[in-house]
Amino acid sequence: MNLSRSLQYFGVAALAALVIGSAIALNVVKGRIQVVVSEAEDAAQRGPDPLELLRADLAELRAEIARGDELLPQHLQTVHDSLSGDATTRESAVRQELAALRTQLANVEARLETSARSNEAARAQTEATLQRFATALNDLSTAIAANAAQAAERARVEVVAVVPVEVAPVEVAPVAVAPVEPTPAPVEPPPADTAKKGFLSFKVPEKGFRFDARQRLAIVPSLSRVGFDAKSTLHDFSGVTQKVEGELVVDLSKPGDAPKGRISVECASLDTGLADRDEGMRELLESEKQKQITFTWSAFEAQSVDTAKQLVQGTVRGKLAIRGVERELAMPVKVSVDASKRVGIEGEARIKLTDFGIEPPSQLGMIEVEDELRLWISLRARTLGPVEEAK
Amino acid sequence: MRCTLWLALLAPACIAPSVVDSTGRSVAIAATDVAWRDAQAADFDGFFESTSIEGEAAAAIGRIYYHFAPSGTYTGAALVIGGLEPEFQTLSGRWTHGPEGLDLGDGVPVRASAADGFLRLASEGGVVTLRKQVIE
Numbered sequence: 050m051n052l053s054r055s056l057q058y059f060g061v062a063a064l065a066a067l068v069i070g071s072a073i074a075l076n077v078v079k080g081r082i083q084v085v086v087s088e089a090e091d092a093a094q095r096g097p098d099p100l101e102l103l104r105a106d107l108a109e110l111r112a113e114i115a116r117g118d119e120l121l122p123q124h125l126q127t128v129h130d131s132l133s134g135d136a137t138t139r140e141s142a143v144r145q146e147l148a149a150l151r152t153q154l155a156n157v158e159a160r161l162e163t164s165a166r167s168n169e170a171a172r173a174q175t176e177a178t179l180q181r182f183a184t185a186l187n188d189l190s191t192a193i194a195a196n197a198a199q200a201a202e203r204a205r206v207e208v209v210a211v212v213p214v215e216v217a218p219v220e221v222a223p224v225a226v227a228p229v230e231p232t233p234a235p236v237e238p239p240p241a242d243t244a245k246k247g248f249l250s251f252k253v254p255e256k257g258f259r260f261d262a263r264q265r266l267a268i269v270p271s272l273s274r275v276g277f278d279a280k281s282t283l284h285d286f287s288g289v290t291q292k293v294e295g296e297l298v299v300d301l302s303k304p305g306d307a308p309k310g311r312i313s314v315e316c317a318s319l320d321t322g323l324a325d326r327d328e329g330m331r332e333l334l335e336s337e338k339q340k341q342i343t344f345t346w347s348a349f350e351a352q353s354v355d356t357a358k359q360l361v362q363g364t365v366r367g368k369l370a371i372r373g374v375e376r377e378l379a380m381p382v383k384v385s386v387d388a389s390k391r392v393g394i395e396g397e398a399r400i401k402l403t404d405f406g407i408e409p410p411s412q413l414g415m416i417e418v419e420d421e422l423r424l425w426i427s428l429r430a431r432t433l434g435p436v437e438e439a440k
Numbered sequence: 441m442r443c444t445l446w447l448a449l450l451a452p453a454c455i456a457p458s459v460v461d462s463t464g465r466s467v468a469i470a471a472t473d474v475a476w477r478d479a480q481a482a483d484f485d486g487f488f489e490s491t492s493i494e495g496e497a498a499a500a501i502g503r504i505y506y507h508f509a510p511s512g513t514y515t516g517a518a519l520v521i522g523g524l525e526p527e528f529q530t531l532s533g534r535w536t537h538g539p540e541g542l543d544l545g546d547g548v549p550v551r552a553s554a555a556d557g558f559l560r561l562a563s564e565g566g567v568v569t570l571r572k573q574v575i576e
Binding site: 247248249250251252253254258271272273274276278285286287289291321322388389390391393395397425427429431432433434 | 458459460462465466467493494495496497498499500501502504516518520521524529531533544545546548550561563564565566568
């Protein structure tokens with residue numbers, strides 16, 4: 050007990066001594082110590098506070114985690130959408146491919162069906178063609194037999210030596226000339242057939258004659274004739290030539306639709322059957338200066354157009370030039386198509402010599418050639434093909 | 441001079457009329473009363489030029505030439521019209537002649553007739569009359 054109390058007293062005494070000693074020491078050194086407080090310098094000397102740095106890092110991490118939390122659903126949605134979109138696109142593409150394949154399959158099936166039908170049709174057509182050939186052969190045999198009978202009949206009444214040349218020379222005998230051969234009758238138009246055909250191993254082009262197309266037609270001189278018939282007081286005569294050439298452009302189914310053309314005749318070739326008369330005629334026509342008689346076709350007034358029979362009738366209008374003098378001419382014509390798809394043009398018109406500055410020949414006022422002549426044409430033209438032009 | 445001219449024109453006045461009959465103005469297309477006979481192989485020897493082409497082919501072919509050699513070869517040319525410009529189409533091959541006619545190598549015999557110096561070939565597309573020519 051005494052010891053405890055002694056220690057208490059000793060403690061109090063020591064504490065008092067420490068306080069007194071500290072006060073004395075402070076009093077001794079207080080004039081020698083200067084305390085300067087500079088927070089910035091202190092902080093700079095100390096450097097960043099690690100604790101604050103850790104707190105900042107922690108706050109930043111928390112913020113990032115928070116942002117991540119916010120973005121995660123969006124990213125997940127994006128990934129989901131993306132995966133869903135790819136699947137949809139792939140499915141769409143597959144569906145399209147499938148549809149294309151189905152279409153192709155349908156096309157193939159259709160082609161097969163069409164081919165089968167075509168084969169049937171071709172077979173039917175071939176059979177029909179064979180049938181037509183058989184019919185045509187029968188008709189031909191009948192015609193040959195009929196012709197043979199007619200030829201035998203003719204042979205009994207006349208003997209004619211004929212040389213197989215293409216064109217008989219023009220001969221104007223001093224008597225009325227008998228027809229050499231009648232103009233071929235117009236033929237029925239063949240069925241439309243644009244297939245390329247062969248003829249004696251040659252390939253005939255598809256562009257053939259068409260009645261209902263605007264086309265160029267070239268006069269075939271060897272199958273054409275132009276002439277005139279003149280009357281005189283005592284003697285009538287004709288002048289004829291085959292020196293004729295030219296081209297026409299026309300749609301025969303619409304002959305009035307801007308036809309055009311030009312036909313030329315060589316003056317000096319006109320033949321009346323008498324050399325002296327021909328010479329006089331050439332002088333009248335001044336054939337040395339004006340070598341051609343020309344007709345320029347500029348219009349057609351159709352009276353009838355029979356497309357089925359390929360016949361046209363109407364009046365050709367244009368300008369006729371003789372000896373350099375040009376006059377309007379209207380000539381009624383008949384146009385037909387022969388079996389060789391050549392266009393035949395037959396027509397005649399009356400003209401007056403005086404209209405062209407030619408005085409009709411006269412001798413002592415007693416023997417005279419009439420002023421009026423009958424001008425006629427018998428032309429054949431072949432197609433040169435269709436024309437595509439601005440009318 | 442003028443008087444002489446009129447005399448020349450009127451001198452034949454005493455001669456009978458020589459007017460071309462209106463039905464005889466057209467040109468004969470081809471003679472048909474020729475005594476054609478069936479062609480023999482010997483008729484094909486030589487060079488031929490067409491004098492007439494009738495039928496559908498006439499609308500597209502202006503002229504045809506053939507040269508047939510006895511050895512069995514031939515060459516031919518056709519002036520084809522109907523395009524922009526006329527052009528020659530040529531052929532070469534072997535020809536044979538039998539009971540069915542002339543075969544130009546395409547297996548489609550054509551009827552062949554002959555007369556003195558002439559050949560006539562008839563096929564579905566038309567009839568061509570050829571005159572024998574001398575190659576100069």
